[in-house]
Amino acid sequence: SQKIEQNSEALNIQEGKTATLTCNYTNYSPAYLQWYRQDPGRGPVFLLLIRENEKEKRKERLKVTFDTTLKQSLFHITASQPADSATYLCALSYGGSQGNLIFGKGTKLSVKP
Amino acid sequence: NAGVTQTPKFQVLKTGQSMTLQCAQDMNHNSMYWYRQDPGMGLRLIYYSASEGTTDKGEVPNGYNVSRLNKREFSLRLESAAPSQTSVYFCAITDSVYNSPLHFGNGTRLTVT
Numbered sequence: 001s002q003k004i005e006q007n008s009e010a011l012n013i014q015e016g017k018t019a020t021l022t023c024n025y026t027n028y029s030p031a032y033l034q035w036y037r038q039d040p041g042r043g044p045v046f047l048l049l050i051r052e053n054e055k056e057k058r059k060e061r062l063k064v065t066f067d068t069t070l071k072q073s074l075f076h077i078t079a080s081q082p083a084d085s086a087t088y089l090c091a092l093s094y095g096g097s098q099g100n101l102i103f104g105k106g107t108k109l110s111v112k113p
Numbered sequence: 114n115a116g117v118t119q120t121p122k123f124q125v126l127k128t129g130q131s132m133t134l135q136c137a138q139d140m141n142h143n144s145m146y147w148y149r150q151d152p153g154m155g156l157r158l159i160y161y162s163a164s165e166g167t168t169d170k171g172e173v174p175n176g177y178n179v180s181r182l183n184k185r186e187f188s189l190r191l192e193s194a195a196p197s198q199t200s201v202y203f204c205a206i207t208d209s210v211y212n213s214p215l216h217f218g219n220g221t222r223l224t225v226t
Contacts, residue, residue, distance in 0.1 A: 004155070032212055043117070043203050043217030044156070051212070089156070093212070101215070103155035 002027050004092055006104040013080055014112055021075040021107045023090035029068045030092035035075050038087045038106065047088075048075075080111045115139055117218035119204050125224045126194045134189040134221050136204030144207045145187035146171075146215065147179060149200040156203065162187055194225045 003026045013019050023033065032051045036044035050057045050066045050073065057064045063076040077084050087106040094100050120135045136145065146161040158171030162181040176198060178190045191198055201222050205215040 034214060036215075041219070043205070043219045044215070046214035046216070049212060049214060091156075101158070103157075105153060105155045 002092070002094075002102060004090065004102050004104045006088075006090060006107045008107045009105070010108045010110070012110045012112065015081060017080055019077040019080045019084065019109055019111070021088050021090075021109065023073040023075070023104055025071050025092055028094075029071065030094050032093050033064070033066055033073045034091045034093070034101075035062075035064055035073075036089040036091065038089060044089055077109075080109075082111050082113050085109055085111050116216055117204055117206055119202075119218035119221050121221060122219070123222045125226065126191075127226055128195060130194050131190070131192050132194065132223075133191075134202055134204075134223075136187045136189070136218060137185050138204075138206045138216075139185070140206060140208075140216065141184070142206040142208045142216070143184070145181065146205040146207075147177075147187070147189045148203045148205060149173065150203060150220075151200050159189065159202075191223075194223075196225045199223060199225045 005024045007022050029052050034049045035047045037047055038044040048057055048064045050064045061078045065074045087108045089106045090104045092102045118137045143164045147159040148156040150156050157173050159177050160171055160179040162168045165184045168179050180188045201220045203220045204218045207213045207215050
C-alpha cells in the first residue's frame with residue numbers, strides 16, 4: 001500500500017533562517033501534493049498544492065518542490081519567523097475523489113527568536 | 114462567514130454511550146468529510162459525502178455512521194463509544210473541482226472513558 005513519510009517529527013531553527021521540511025512517498029507518484037499548516041487546537045489550513053507535472057510552486061515566503069524521481073516533496077519557508085511555528089502536514093492524492101487523499105503525520109516546526 | 118462549524122468542541126463519554134458530532138458549512142461546497150487525528154498518526158478518513166445524498170466509507174469507518182442531512186450538514190454518529198474512539202475529529206469540505214483543497218473545522222475533542 002502507499003506510504004507517506006514526513007521524516008522529521010520536529011524541526012528547530014533560528015529566526016531568519018530557511019526551514020526545509022521533507023515529505024517522501026513510496027510506490028507510484030501521486031497526481032498532486034498538498035501542504036497544510038496546523039496550529040494547536042485548530043484544524044489544518046491549506047497552504048499550497050503542486051501537481052505531478054510541476055517542479056516548483058511559490059507563494060510569498062513559501063516554496064514547494066516535487067521530485068518524482070526521488071519520490072519527494074520539499075517545503076521551504078524562507079526568512080522564517082516565530083509566527084511560522086506550527087505543525088506542517090503533507091497530503092498526497094492519486095486523483096479522483098478527495099476521499100483518496102493520504103496525510104502524513106506532520107512535522108512540528110519551532111522557530112526561535 | 115464561519116466556513117466549517119463543528120459542535121461540540123469537547124465531549125467526554127463513558128464506554129457504550131452514543132453521541133452525534135455535528136458539522137455545518139456556509140461555503141456551499143458539495144463534498145464533506147470526517148477525519149480523526151490521533152497522536153503519532155496522520156489524519157485518517159472515516160467517511161465522506163461527495164455530494165448531497167451520497168456517503169462512502171473511508172479508511173477507518175468501523176464503529177461510525179454518518180448522515181448527509183442536506184447540502185450544509187454532515188453528522189457523524191458513534192452508536193456505542195469505545196476507548197479506541199478517543200480522538201480529535203475534524204470535519205472538512207471541498208468543492209467538486211479536481212485538486213481543490215480541503216477546508217477544515219476546528220475539531221471536536223472526544224474522550225471515551
